[in-house]
Amino acid sequence: GQQLNQSPQSMFIQEGEDVSMNCTSSSIFNTWLWYKQDPGEGPVLLIALYKAGELTSNGRLTAQFGITRKDSFLNISASIPSDVGIYFCAGLRKNTDKLIFGTGTRLQVFP
Amino acid sequence: DTGVSQDPRHKITKRGQNVTFRCDPISEHNRLYWYRQTLGQGPEFLTYFQNEAQLEKSRLLSDRFSAERPKGSFSTLEIQRTEQGDSAMYLCASSLLAESYNEQFFGPGTRLTVL
Numbered sequence: 086g087q088q089l090n091q092s093p094q095s096m097f098i099q100e101g102e103d104v105s106m107n108c109t110s111s112s113i114f115n116t117w118l119w120y121k122q123d124p125g126e127g128p129v130l131l132i133a134l135y136k137a138g139e140l141t142s143n144g145r146l147t148a149q150f151g152i153t154r155k156d157s158f159l160n161i162s163a164s165i166p167s168d169v170g171i172y173f174c175a176g177l178r179k180n181t182d183k184l185i186f187g188t189g190t191r192l193q194v195f196p
Numbered sequence: 197d198t199g200v201s202q203d204p205r206h207k208i209t210k211r212g213q214n215v216t217f218r219c220d221p222i223s224e225h226n227r228l229y230w231y232r233q234t235l236g237q238g239p240e241f242l243t244y245f246q247n248e249a250q251l252e253k254s255r256l257l258s259d260r261f262s263a264e265r266p267k268g269s270f271s272t273l274e275i276q277r278t279e280q281g282d283s284a285m286y287l288c289a290s291s292l293l294a295e296s297y298n299e300q301f302f303g304p305g306t307r308l309t310v311l
Binding site for chain 1: 200202227229231236237238239240241244251252254287289291297298299300301302303304305307
């Protein structure tokens with residue numbers, strides 16, 4: 086099935102560093118959602134974006150809905166060990182309710 | 197506050213057996229979704245319900261798969277004659293139908309291993 090392209094595939098950073106990841110598509114989306122998934126658990130919703138250009142924050146997390154509607158970005162500031170996990174973007178097209186997920190970015194944080 | 201719950205969390209079965217999973221959505225949510233996730237991949241859409249009506253099914257959902265939501269509350273996903281390729285995490289999500297907004301909240305998943 087179709088999946089969105091996420092980069093980087095994995096990141097190894099030191100505690101306190103900032104993190105940036107992105108999600109791209111060849112087609113337009115009306116909604117972008119960002120999730121975090123821990124091993125053996127379901128994805129947890131972090132941020133939802135509904136308008137092109139929208140910038141939304143949730144604590145140390147900031148996400149943006151790309152102006153072309155074909156991409157989205159997630160930034161994590163001052164990373165901490167509990168940020169470890171896999172981050173997925175997911176998009177919704179107009180008039181559809183099935184999420185299309187990205188390939189995931191695996192984040193490792195070292196103390 | 198009860199989120200989406202799924203039962204069982206883990207299921208090991210032999211090839212050819214039937215299995216059934218249950219999902220209880222967030223109580224006021226009228227939409228319920230099933231996704232499948234294989235190792236190293238993002239979840240892939242299988243099907244979804246609005247109340248008790250099944251509105252869309254993915255081509256991934258072969259005729260061995262059937263999903264129901266009889267009273268518009270909990271849902272079941274049954275896989276008949278399981279195959280090794282059915283081994284995956286089966287995720288359920290729910291959302292509240294609202295204009296322009298569709299935030300889907302996921303349960304912990306049921307991990308299926310077919311031997």
